[in-house]
Amino acid sequence: MASTLHWSRTLLLAVLGTATASEFQIPLVAQKPLGAGNALTKPLVNTEDLQASIKIENLVERAKSLYSFAELSEPEYGHPTRVIGSKGHSATLEYIYSAVDKLDGYYTLSKQPFPAVMxxxxxxxxxxxxxxxxxxxxxxxxxxxxxxxxxxxxxxxxxxxxxxxxxxxxxxxxxxxxxxxxxxxxxxxxxxxxxxxxxxxxxxxxxxxxxxxxxxxxxxxxxxxxxxxxxxxxxxxxxxxxxxxxxxxxxxxxxxxKIETTNIIAQTVEGDPDNCVMLGGHSDSVSEGPGINDDGSGSLTLLEVATQLTKFSVNNCVRFAWWAGEEEGLLGSDYYVEVLPKEENLKIRLFMDYDMMGSPNFAYQVYNATNAANPEGSEQLRNLYVDWYNAHGLNHTFIPFDGRSDYDAFIRHGIPGGGIATGAEGVKTKEEEIMFGGKAGEWYDPCYHQLCDDVGNVNSTAWLLNTKLVAHSVATFAASFKGFPERSNTTVFESSEQRAKYHGHRLIL
Missing domain, CATH: 3.50.30.30 (Glucose Oxidase; domain 1)
Incomplete structure (x- = not known):
């Protein structure tokens, strides 16, 4: 989770010099259409079947790969890290892109470079x-x-x-x-x-x-x-x-x-392109450590769900995003939404943020995204998570929806949003110890933004369960948006003048 830098379109043009305004009307660049594969022969996505395909062994093996990438940064930083601009982050991006590239034409795969300050x-x-x-x-x-x-x-x-x-x-x-x-x-x-x-x-x-x-x-x-x-x-x-x-x-x-870094976007070839369910996690870590929980757990959850989704067909398009520069201030997600034309904004029915899925001293946390304070549909998404936890006999808590992760730009531009997490530097209460186990009085993630955020820092029980919940959220909306609020021209707005307490993990006020 993330410090801040909000690039306006004017500033971006100034930084990149010769670029014209029209060039920033294309949200995705370096697109690679991969074909539709044999999607028509596949069954429609079913939440139970998609959840059943999620295996902890796959997630752990991916985490081991991620840590090996972080080790590539040791000569420059003196320790493993996947901070933007490092060899560890470059290898992470190559890994994600290559993994999706191999999925037999199920996705259109795109890279979106953007300027960043680190x-x-x-x-x-x-x-x-x-x-x-x-x-x-x-x-x-x-x-x-x-x-x-x-x-x-x-x-x-x-x-x-x-x-x-x-x-x-x-x-x-x-x-x-x-x-x-x-x-x-x-x-x-x-x-x-x-x-x-x-x-x-x-x-x-x-x-x-x-x-x-x-x-x-x-x-x-x-x-x-x-x-x-x-x-x-x-x-x-x-x-x-x-x-x-x-x-x-x-x-x-x-x-x-100033450096240049890259978002990665993958969208299903199949599915209604005017009604997209979108979800994202960030590919980078802080400079202080390898970031296997923050947010290796979220970014690898997306990659595993994207892989297993290829076994099914979808009615609505599904768009996965791996943001860069979250730890420097939500840079990648800010940039993506900032340059998104209005007509493309309206195609995103909702955005789901998945950041830190397996904190060691976890709580099952749901962003308290209400329709009263956020774009309509945010509360319905919140309730989807609550209903799933309740259906599985699991406790949950609500946490503030205050701009600490990559959903921020989406809700500021009229797109319903929400997500789940398992806790960062906050201290677990005695009541939460009773609800979730673990230890009261300690951080949810004692290695948050530290060198010890390695493969052993991710709780397998929480990670597997929450990845299944992510799969459920994808399957639900990939099959149907029935009962979910429609987007309209009046729901696209910019509120960049609004100031939140947080923009990323660091305070701005």
Whole structure:
């Protein structure tokens, strides 16, 4: 799950230089029509039969392959990773494309390259007074400190929430800005601090928890920026408000660079092309680890379901997507929806997001996507998952539908969405321990965004069961959209001005 960067069509044209607006009206490029195979001789997809075809052995073997790809990045990163731009991610893309390519003409297969910004923090340290706060984390996409060397200065308390140039006193020049989280984005705060002459910035939380965020689209005025918990910020604030001086040393060695990466899209040759069920997972990991649960489990679930679906015919087209750059801020899914013409948008009846299907300390989580807050049809999809868990005598919980994964761009552009997950860095409650087993007081995935997110980090029971549920969701809508809300011209909209708390796994506000 993912930091953020939202590319507007104008920005994309600027980045790619000579490209014209008309070129961005084609959502899929490098298309490879593979033929219809012998689809007409196959039975119509049936949910029970498709679910029965899912085997944990196939999923585990795919996971082992994925980890071997992550190992290809060791010479550059010092450990296995499948972050965009790495050899591990390139091998992952080749694997997915090749696997679908071999499926006997059942899918039209496409690659969709797009520009991306990625960041990597190699080293960081923050000292405040004589303390090294444990909650200090560099923001995603932060630039380094000057010359990648430590910078020293007094902490200067910024007024209000640091969203206006007048909030930054003249004394911030040559010093370190201390800014409260809220209202405007972290990127805006960093940029304003840089314009005011600060050598670094610290954004502190108004809550006790740590603050892991992103600066979003890089600008020349961004300065090296840390997040800090409200708990660690409290004593510092007290001193600053009493007029006591507090000095600080900040150090970040990082890089932020532009690259090109690729989405992979596969659509059934058969099925009504004007009524598509779409589902996706992300192909990349964070730079810190191999990402076998996040989101190897989701992307491999899609690949296995896509493979087993070839045994059946479908009434409605099924479109699988493997997004790149999710961990850098939902880049691939944002790009896909951003350049999608209105008439193509309307062909997508719903989008289902599958991110982290087998967390070790799992809970069966359903996004609480209601029609009141999201495009109509989102609630019906939510209820499909709930009904399936209930039918199998399984507990479930609802989790916020707050923009933390690749469904975000779809619902912002009028496409119903939803999905399931098994938990990331959240802490399992005692009640959930009773409902699902595992251990209360620990993260759902103790290896979330870490080096230990390897093959042994995926719970086979949860992964197999949820892959069967994914198969059920595909089979249901591939056979019929009966009773599901229709799309219309009025349901296509852009709400890019709306700001969510999250865009990917990192906070943006």
């Amino acid at each position: 960041g990597n923090v190699f080293e960081s340290r923050l000292v405040i007074g004589n303390e090294v706060p444990k909650s200090a984390f560099p923001m995603s996409l932060t630039p380094p400190t000057t010359n990648k060397q430590p910078v020293h200065g007094d902490l200067i308390l910024v007024a209000n929430e640091g969203c206006d140039p007048s909030d930054y006193p003249s004394t911030v020049t040559g010093n370190i800005a201390f800014v409260l989280r809220g209202k405007c984005s972290f990127g805006a705060k960093s940029e304003l601090a840089g314009k005011a002459g600060a050598v670094a910035a610290i954004v502190y939380n108004y809550a006790s928890g740590p603050l892991s965020g992103t600066l979003e689209s890089p600008t020349p005025d961004h300065v090296a920026t840390f997040g800090l918990s409200g708990e660690d910020a409290g004593p510092i604030l007290k001193k600053l408000k009493n007029g006591d001086g507090v000095d600080s040393i900040a150090y970040i060695d990082s890089e932020v660079k």
